[in-house]
Amino acid sequence: MIIIHIMNTLPRLVTGSLTDRLRVMPALVVTGARQTGKSTLVRHLAPGNRRYRTLDDLDVLDVARREPELLTGDSDPITLDEVQRAPELLHAVKRAIDQDRTPGRFLLTGSANLLMMQRVSESLAGRASYLTLWPMTRREQLGLGSSGIWEDLIENDEKDWIGLVAAQSLEAEDWRALSRRGGFPTPALTLKTPEERAIWFDGYTRTYVERDLQDLAAITSLPDFRRLMRAASLRLGQLLNQTELGRDIALPQPTVHRWLNLLEISYLLVRLPAYAVNRTKRLIKTPKIYWGDTGVAMHLAELSEPQGAHLENLVLQDLLAWQHARLTRADLFYWRTTIGEEVDFVIETGDRLLPVEVKTSRRPRLSDTAHLRTFRNEYGTRSRAGLLLHTGSSLEWISPGVLAAPWWKVL
Numbered sequence: 001m002i003i004i005h006i007m008n009t010l011p012r013l014v015t016g017s018l019t020d021r022l023r024v025m026p027a028l029v030v031t032g033a034r035q036t037g038k039s040t041l042v043r044h045l046a047p048g049n050r051r052y053r054t055l056d057d058l059d060v061l062d063v064a065r066r067e068p069e070l071l072t073g074d075s076d077p078i079t080l081d082e083v084q085r086a087p088e089l090l091h092a093v094k095r096a097i098d099q100d101r102t103p104g105r106f107l108l109t110g111s112a113n114l115l116m117m118q119r120v121s122e123s124l125a126g127r128a129s130y131l132t133l134w135p136m137t138r139r140e141q142l143g144l145g146s147s148g149i150w151e152d153l154i155e156n157d158e159k160d161w162i163g164l165v166a167a168q169s170l171e172a173e174d175w176r177a178l179s180r181r182g183g184f185p186t187p188a189l190t191l192k193t194p195e196e197r198a199i200w201f202d203g204y205t206r207t208y209v210e211r212d213l214q215d216l217a218a219i220t221s222l223p224d225f226r227r228l229m230r231a232a233s234l235r236l237g238q239l240l241n242q243t244e245l246g247r248d249i250a251l252p253q254p255t256v257h258r259w260l261n262l263l264e265i266s267y268l269l270v271r272l273p274a275y276a277v278n279r280t281k282r283l284i285k286t287p288k289i290y291w292g293d294t295g296v297a298m299h300l301a302e303l304s305e306p307q308g309a310h311l312e313n314l315v316l317q318d319l320l321a322w323q324h325a326r327l328t329r330a331d332l333f334y335w336r337t338t339i340g341e342e343v344d345f346v347i348e349t350g351d352r353l354l355p356v357e358v359k360t361s362r363r364p365r366l367s368d369t370a371h372l373r374t375f376r377n378e379y380g381t382r383s384r385a386g387l388l389l390h391t392g393s394s395l396e397w398i399s400p401g402v403l404a405a406p407w408w409k410v411l
Helices: 003-009 013-024 038-044 059-068 089-099 150-155 159-166 174-181 185-192 194-210 224-235 242-248 253-265 279-284 294-301 308-325 367-381
Strands: 027-031 050-056 078-081 106-110 128-132 270-274 288-291 331-336 341-348 352-360 386-390 396-399 402-406
Touching: 013 027, 013 128, 027 038, 038 050, 038 078, 038 106, 089 106, 106 288, 150 308, 150 341, 150 352, 159 402, 174 194, 174 294, 174 308, 174 402, 185 194, 185 367, 194 224, 194 294, 194 308, 224 253, 224 288, 224 294, 242 253, 253 270, 270 308, 270 331, 288 294, 288 308, 294 308, 308 331, 308 341, 331 402, 352 367, 367 386, 367 396, 367 402
Parallel strands: 027 106, 027 128, 050 078, 078 106, 352 386, 386 402
Antiparallel strands: 270 288, 331 341, 341 352, 396 402
């Protein structure tokens, strides 16, 4: 009850997007990892008087599988929670919508990406909008209900960036503490000690492997799957080489490929694609791997101290939350040349690019801007000024076209 109370008092970034989509589409599907707050969001923040049914209730699950029309046949709005447990229910939702396309009639949630699940043959194309709820951003945890100031940086002229960043009244924070607690509401908001969080993360990962995973696929060896999760968490921020990963943990590459897909479907693993002007090349270039939550990643890797890649992961988590709450498209990439020059993140909106580099240094140096400057020279007028996020307090144009800013002022 304490967790629900806290969650009810803290606004979520996606709330506005959720209500906008419900006003337009007959169905809205809210997906995201377990324990991100989806059930709390749809029960307490969705507008209107709705029925609520969760497929975590075994009786409701049985009805969904045997007689789904009993849940979908009524014309009153209904929320159906954890629909990935009975994918066949989506066929009944489709039939109901084809008879009555009243906006906001169905609000569905799932702890897996339904569009990527092999068992889901009904995508509700043209009938549903999809929205992803990621773990809480830093500003959500502070009660602001927002993400970092990415929108402000994109919409405003670069000459105004220093003023925009300086105007943020947030206090400095140790990025290592944020990495350890992550963004899941319980460890982020209610658990105070590392020991308490370790107990929660252990229960979370065990529940995922031993119960939730079985809703998605049959895993023949749970110990092998756990070893894969740990190995992937130790490669945070690195290029994904499935053959090498499989060799290190004695698993064949096809098995590694299949199990990484399951982690991605569950929103635990994130593959960040490489940026290329040729959009086809983006599909074949090697992605980098991150996790949907740094707290989970550190627990799986059995790390007590976060590394630089965890600060990158925190920035990516914030970017993902911002990206998926937008109504207009934004894409996220990393950039790397054949000689190893690399920019951590590239934000693409329309035909404009915003390159972002992340450093754990408290005193950024001119040499830290080298790859950002290379990127800007490569893409010319398409590229905005570069953003160099660091752990110190200085806010300055460290070189022409590169703004150095404290990470805690932006996130």
